[in-house]
Amino acid sequence: MYALKGNLIWTEESGCFRVLENGYLLINDGCIAAVSSEPFAGVRTEDFGSRLIIPGLYDLHIHAPQYMFAGLFMDDELLVWLDKHTFPLEARFSDIIFAEKAYRAFVNDLKYSFTARASVFGTIHKDSTLFLMSLMEEAGLHGYVGKVSMDRNSPDSLRETTADAIEDELGFLDKAPEYRNVKPIVTPRFIPSCTGELLLALGKVAKERDLPVQTHLDENPGEIEWVKELLPDSKSYAEAYESFGLLDTKTIMAHSVWITEEEMDILQSHGAYIAHSPSSNMNLSSGIAPVRRFMDRGINTGLATDTAGGSSLSMFRMITDAITSSKLRWRLVDNSLAPLKFSEAFYLASKGGGSFFGKAGSFEEGYAADILVLDDVSSEMTVLAPELSLPEKLEFYAYRAPDRRPVAKYVAGKRIV
Ligand code: GUN
Numbered sequence: 001m002y003a004l005k006g007n008l009i010w011t012e013e014s015g016c017f018r019v020l021e022n023g024y025l026l027i028n029d030g031c032i033a034a035v036s037s038e039p040f041a042g043v044r045t046e047d048f049g050s051r052l053i054i055p056g057l058y059d060l061h062i063h064a065p066q067y068m069f070a071g072l073f074m075d076d077e078l079l080v081w082l083d084k085h086t087f088p089l090e091a092r093f094s095d096i097i098f099a100e101k102a103y104r105a106f107v108n109d110l111k112y113s114f115t116a117r118a119s120v121f122g123t124i125h126k127d128s129t130l131f132l133m134s135l136m137e138e139a140g141l142h143g144y145v146g147k148v149s150m151d152r153n154s155p156d157s158l159r160e161t162t163a164d165a166i167e168d169e170l171g172f173l174d175k176a177p178e179y180r181n182v183k184p185i186v187t188p189r190f191i192p193s194c195t196g197e198l199l200l201a202l203g204k205v206a207k208e209r210d211l212p213v214q215t216h217l218d219e220n221p222g223e224i225e226w227v228k229e230l231l232p233d234s235k236s237y238a239e240a241y242e243s244f245g246l247l248d249t250k251t252i253m254a255h256s257v258w259i260t261e262e263e264m265d266i267l268q269s270h271g272a273y274i275a276h277s278p279s280s281n282m283n284l285s286s287g288i289a290p291v292r293r294f295m296d297r298g299i300n301t302g303l304a305t306d307t308a309g310g311s312s313l314s315m316f317r318m319i320t321d322a323i324t325s326s327k328l329r330w331r332l333v334d335n336s337l338a339p340l341k342f343s344e345a346f347y348l349a350s351k352g353g354g355s356f357f358g359k360a361g362s363f364e365e366g367y368a369a370d371i372l373v374l375d376d377v378s379s380e381m382t383v384l385a386p387e388l389s390l391p392e393k394l395e396f397y398a399y400r401a402p403d404r405r406p407v408a409k410y411v412a413g414k415r416i417v
């Protein structure tokens with residue numbers, strides 16, 4: 001048992017900050033045990049002074065192999081970007097030495113980022129994806145990692161036969177339980193990359209082993225047209241995933257920029273999550289997702305970098321990009337969808353996405369002790385600092401210092417930074 005002292009800020013409900021200046025956070029057995037304005041007698045307490053103490057942030061959708069080219073190749077939209085850059089570069093992860101170098105750099109940067117837990121895509125390669133899991137585990141990060149499944153519409157160098165895709169997925173799933181905190185997730189890339197036979201087999205294995213699923217949905221108009229051509233009898237892209245049994249367990253659908261109301265009904269009936277990836281959606285010219293609509297409907301929603309769609313690992317950038325893009329949707333597309341407030345975007349990045357991992361992303365009793373300690377950058381950067389509230393200091397941090405490192409980072413009560 002131990003305690004932290006500092007300026008505590010968190011959200012329990014969307015749009016409503018809770019604050020405790022010079023507060024105390026009691027951690028027991030990896031979980032938040034209590035929040036108090038008084039010290040906990042007889043408990044070892046680390047005093048972080050005027051620094052901000054917030055819950056961990058959660059990246060619901062990120063491609064680990066793409067981190068090596070995050071910030072490059074931003075001139076193309078999705079399908080061209082995949083063919084020209086992403087697929088040839090992911091193919092290089094068949095070389096375990098290459099994969100090791102790339103994944104070490106990724107995991108090291110993720111460790112020092114604001115992300116406590118993430119849902120991660122590897123590549124089709126079983127051994128390098130298992131190696132990625134081992135690195136994340138070693139770094140003290142938690143979350144899910146998937147071996148990507150792809151058996152059509154990609155170059156020979158990044159395509160499996162259907163039989164190999166199923167066999168390697170089972171081989172991956174048999175090895176993956178060796179890790180305690182980093183768990184496997186079934187990962188069909190998206191419908192254009194997977195035959196119906198493979199999608200059905202993956203849906204079946206997810207159900208039999210009660211595994212979560214992650215994939216892409218309704219990201220780009222050209223992609224959606226292609227899915228219609230590939231599956232002319234499906235009512236919609238989401239209905240196709242449903243028909244393959246890929247919405248029967250806990251599922252993350254990345255993007256959902258162009259999702260229809262009927263498809264939202266489908267996702268909602270299964271309790272599926274949308275990983276809203278505003279930076280990626282702008283970089284790849286995908287569009288502006290109706291995130292306010294997701295929130296109004298009560299769809300489970302979190303934020304995601306979708307690196308290398310997003311060029312930064314910073315969840316603070318995702319928070320501010322989610323706000324900015326919601327303003328554009330409101331102004332340019334649909335003025336009934338109000339822009340996000342900072343407190344709402346913070347909720348999506350913390351408790352909203354965190355709920356995919358269990359009780360995570362808040363300072364309520366029994367929640368995982370995922371904790372970030374941040375410098376109060378306002379005191380360095382603006383003469384207004386003494387007049388600012390704690391949420392204003394946090395907003396200032398998000399916009400002015402989104403690429404800083406946290407001073408300390410705890411995941412499930414264990415200090416990793
Ligand atoms: N759809 C299928 N694969 C990908 C990918 O790697 N990135 C993004 N943004 N969308 C995808």
Ligand code: FE
Nearest residue numbers: 061216254306
């Ligand atoms: Fe993606």
